[in-house]
Amino acid sequence: MRMILMGPPGAGKGTQAKVLAQRFGIPHISSGDLLRDAARRRTPMGVQAKRYMDRGELVPDNILLGSIEERLHGPDCATGFILDGFPRTLAQAEALDKMLAGMGAKLENVISIKVPRDEVVKRISGRRTCRNCGALYHVIFDPPTNPGLCNKCNAELFQRDDDQEDTVLARLEVYERATAPLLDAYRRASVLREVNGIGSQDQVLARVLEQVQTGG
Numbered sequence: 001m002r003m004i005l006m007g008p009p010g011a012g013k014g015t016q017a018k019v020l021a022q023r024f025g026i027p028h029i030s031s032g033d034l035l036r037d038a039a040r041r042r043t044p045m046g047v048q049a050k051r052y053m054d055r056g057e058l059v060p061d062n063i064l065l066g067s068i069e070e071r072l073h074g075p076d077c078a079t080g081f082i083l084d085g086f087p088r089t090l091a092q093a094e095a096l097d098k099m100l101a102g103m104g105a106k107l108e109n110v111i112s113i114k115v116p117r118d119e120v121v122k123r124i125s126g127r128r129t130c131r132n133c134g135a136l137y138h139v140i141f142d143p144p145t146n147p148g149l150c151n152k153c154n155a156e157l158f159q160r161d162d163d164q165e166d167t168v169l170a171r172l173e174v175y176e177r178a179t180a181p182l183l184d185a186y187r188r189a190s191v192l193r194e195v196n197g198i199g200s201q202d203q204v205l206a207r208v209l210e211q212v213q214t215g216g
């Protein structure tokens with residue numbers, strides 16, 4: 001099954017994508033994770049990308065698209081994948097269409113998780129990420145058992161540079177400007193299914209699952 005999970009930063013895409021990936025036995029491909037990993041390893045692509053990420057801006061397609069395409073050709077993607085954070089613009093959606101056509105594959109699900117702006121800011125500014133395994137926590141809504149440490153691997157939790165409030169507002173502005181037209185296009189093509197992202201992780205998961213089409 002090939003699925004795109006959309007939504008503003010902090011909508012819970014990453015959390016839901018991880019669960020869905022396990023449930024359907026397909027990889028979770030997060031463009032943000034790919035870029036952060038490249039930045040951490042200081043690859044030329046990662047170093048270039050980090051400049052944009054730190055400002056909350058979109059990384060240009062000439063930097064990003066090659067690694068997405070390479071990832072989609074991985075053997076683990078043969079039966080499907082869940083894309084999280086890509087595509088984010090009309091141009092990226094067109095590039096994705098071409099990649100899929102080249103693979104003889106088709107997209108089954110485009111699901112958007114909707115969360116209002118003030119809720120996004122509240123969620124992201126309290127978000128903490130495990131430096132080792134990437135598990136996500138929230139200082140108020142989902143705190144770790146031992147403050148500052150991951151429940152799963154005991155490694156240190158940190159706040160992403162781009163989760164500071166100023167950068168969150170910039171990312172939201174980018175979402176509204178660049179990604180809204182893509183949502184409109186998927187809506188017009190009648191492939192978009194929208195779910196309410198307010199509620200517990202399990203409640204949102206149930207709403208997403210109601211919308212997932214597994215046939216084909």
Ligand code: AMP
Pocket residue numbers: 009031032033035052053054056057058059060064084085086087088092162171
């Ligand atoms: P995310 O983890 O999805 O919130 O992405 C974090 C940051 O990575 C974004 O603010 C962008 O700077 C960059 N990024 C992730 N996905 C994309 C994309 N599809 N196009 C351009 N930049 C992206």
